[in-house]
Amino acid sequence: MKILTNEQMRTADEQTIREQQITSWDHMERAANNLMAWIKKNLPNDNPYHIYAGVGNNGGDGLALARLLAQAGKKVKVTLVPFSEVHTEDFTKNLNLLKEGFPQVEISSVSQPETSEDYLQANEKTFAAVKGKPAKGFEDFVANKYNGSQTITIDAVFGVGLSRRVSPWVQRVLEEINRQKGLIISIDVPSGMYLGEDRHEKDVFVTPHVVLTFFAPKLPFLLPQTGRYIPYWEVLPLPLSFDYLKETNTEYDYTTEKEIKRLLRTRHRFTNKGTYGHALIVGGSYGKIGAAILSGKATLRSGAGLLTLLLPKCGYQIAQTALPEAMVLTASQEEELAPTDVPFSPSAIGIGIGMGTSAYAQGTLAALLRNFPTVPFVIDADALNLVASSEDLLRALPKNTILTPHPKELERLIGKWSDDLDRQAKAKEFAKKHKVILVLKGAFTMITDGDHFWVNSTGNPALATAGSGDVLTGVITGLLSQGYTPLNAAIVGVYIHGKAADTYVRNTKKNTMIASNIIDFLS
Structure with missing residues (x-):
């Protein structure tokens, strides 16, 4: 099983959309439906959900999931994290669908501060960094904590497309996610987990109980420094271009029984x-x-x-x-x-x-x-x-x-x-x-x-x-x-x-x- 880089994953998505003559929104819907199927199978209780959504396609996945959860009668709250002034088209479409079709969903937005320093000073007593404490495994969490009343937090701020270090004020939002007491699920990758050359050991990222990713595991799941913060991950199916996968050389392969x-x-x-x-x-x-x-x-x-x-x-x-x-x-x-x-x-x-x-x-x-x-x-x-x-x-x-x-x-x-x-x-x-x-x-x-x-x-x-x-x-x-x-x-x-x-x-x-x-x- 080939482990694609961020750039290869983007190219695979684009070629899949062209070959299968679907829209990028259709492709996103497939991902959201697979997320929803996993939740129905593994989390049958009537928990409320709190989704943190960025303004890119990972955030679009989160909003599409919010719509499906609301459609299934779940109580859903959405917090938008506007890390950029540029919003992807599919994010905007999913946000409008959610607002128009499901008014019961509470939608709020984190206000970007004038400067990172202002944000840090205003919230110095509110947030406490938890990076460095790996979350408990999914099985342990289900055995000890999962019940029908605790809020399940969905991290959909950043996906595999993250290509730079996260700004300090957004890192504080990620810390807020880590402070949630219920089950934390990251979509695709934990937000803020970045392997670029300018990464820093003190960078904050989400430490979830579960990561639900698509097609294949991502390299950070498998390396000691980052993998120790991901106690449980699962690969969900997402059809990608067969020709692209066949022709593309990757540096890493994930060896399975097949x-x-x-x-x-x-x-x-x-x-x-x-x-x-x-x-x-x-x-x-x-x-x-x-x-x-x-x-x-x-x-x-x-x-x-x-x-x-x-x-x-x-x-x-x-x-x-x-x-x-x-x-x-x-x-x-x-x-x-x-x-x-x-x-x-x-x-x-x-x-x-x-x-x-x-x-x-x-x-x-x-x-x-x-x-x-x-x-x-x-x-x-x-x-x-x-x-x-x-x-x-x-x-x-x-x-x-x-x-x-x-x-x-x-x-x-x-x-x-x-x-x-x-x-x-x-x-x-x-x-x-x-x-x-x-x-x-x-x-x-x-x-x-x-x-x-x-x-x-x-x-x-x-x-x-x-x-x-x-x-x-x-x-x-x-x-x-x-x-x-x-x-x-x-x-x-x-x-x-x-x-x-x-x-x-x-x-x-x-x-x-x-x-x-x-x-x-x-x-």
């Missing part, structure tokens, strides 16, 4: 274990053999035909007992890895889990990279730190090696970043320069090959548990072993890893999951 099904391979009857490759998992040290066991189990569970574990001597008995399906090679050292002859040519190598960063560990990684220059690698954990500290190891990585850093490991690879967009740019530059694939682990894990980003749609906070990353390394290694391309192995591996966690928590609490559960639910 895309994964196209990439998954099926097993054929006339095959054997050799068909699905022989994977090598390299890791473990005294006290950390379990990391390699988890990774090995995940490698087999994700479909590798054969598995060998390369461990220090202290891991031999543990591995043979805990994972009888695997073969075990041991290094010369008792408690840590050391360079070891591997008497077969692996189909894929996953390395780093629990191995430490000693000179022996560094030598092990260097030897494997030297001996198997064409084998696909997954570099994780301690191996990432070794690569980050050695230009020689970095240069030795085969093309399309997969690196799976968490934020701290990523920082060691690419350096510090100032904000999420800077992180994205530096990660992309690193992947392109070194011809590797980066898996940026997080709430929405992102994969980049240096040209593009794939944003994963699965997973939940239950994955914040010891060994979760070890399992991911095993899953990706197992897919590589079967012949998946490195990019597809990363995309599919991250998806099914998150999907396993989603499946587990469906009927249990998120804080009960451990890494072994992920492996159990990979099927």
Whole structure:
């Protein structure tokens, strides 16, 4: 699913209107009807509604929704936020329809002050900034607060078209929205959430309980700095030009089940274990053999035909007992890895889990990279730190090696970043320069090959548990072993890893999951 930029979304709307021979107002009505359908399904109680509407097309969506709510017998109040003297045609049309057809709807307007300073002084005691306190999730809110009397606030001030920082007096209106005690719903994006180069960390934006957006999620939903303020969002259908979507290249794709099904391979009857490759998992040290066991189990569970574990001597008995399906090679050292002859040519190598960063560990990684220059690698954990500290190891990585850093490991690879967009740019530059694939682990894990980003749609906070990353390394290694391309192995591996966690928590609490559960639910 393509994630369109603001400009691409505008162009898609325009081309859709031309191709389908409809008016922009018709297009807006479609959006409003889909919003109304969601409200009917999810908010059946007889709540009053307070809609804050800007003077652009997002405000037009809000006014169209106000009309539909009033038509359904709901009590509706509208507050206009005239952030500009220019009003869009569809906003004006919807405002006139609302005034003429539904006189019971109370419509007021925020008066723009002579200067921002006047407004701030006049309202200094009235408003208190709440940015920095993420709203509770929709499910929690419904369970604890939603009832038939509390006012539901609809934020329709700004949409994806916002291309500049919001003026201070409008930011105070956004704070007023945040102070509302009932459910807060933003249309398209939270008003004021802006990713332009002139953004400021103290800028105020709406922190809703729910965002209802159209066609695809928007990038701010998926980045840590802004996404943490959006506990629940949902994509509503909105038909857009098929030709435009097909022909338009985007920097980001949102990976859904539909895309994964196209990439998954099926097993054929006339095959054997050799068909699905022989994977090598390299890791473990005294006290950390379990990391390699988890990774090995995940490698087999994700479909590798054969598995060998390369461990220090202290891991031999543990591995043979805990994972009888695997073969075990041991290094010369008792408690840590050391360079070891591997008497077969692996189909894929996953390395780093629990191995430490000693000179022996560094030598092990260097030897494997030297001996198997064409084998696909997954570099994780301690191996990432070794690569980050050695230009020689970095240069030795085969093309399309997969690196799976968490934020701290990523920082060691690419350096510090100032904000999420800077992180994205530096990660992309690193992947392109070194011809590797980066898996940026997080709430929405992102994969980049240096040209593009794939944003994963699965997973939940239950994955914040010891060994979760070890399992991911095993899953990706197992897919590589079967012949998946490195990019597809990363995309599919991250998806099914998150999907396993989603499946587990469906009927249990998120804080009960451990890494072994992920492996159990990979099927």
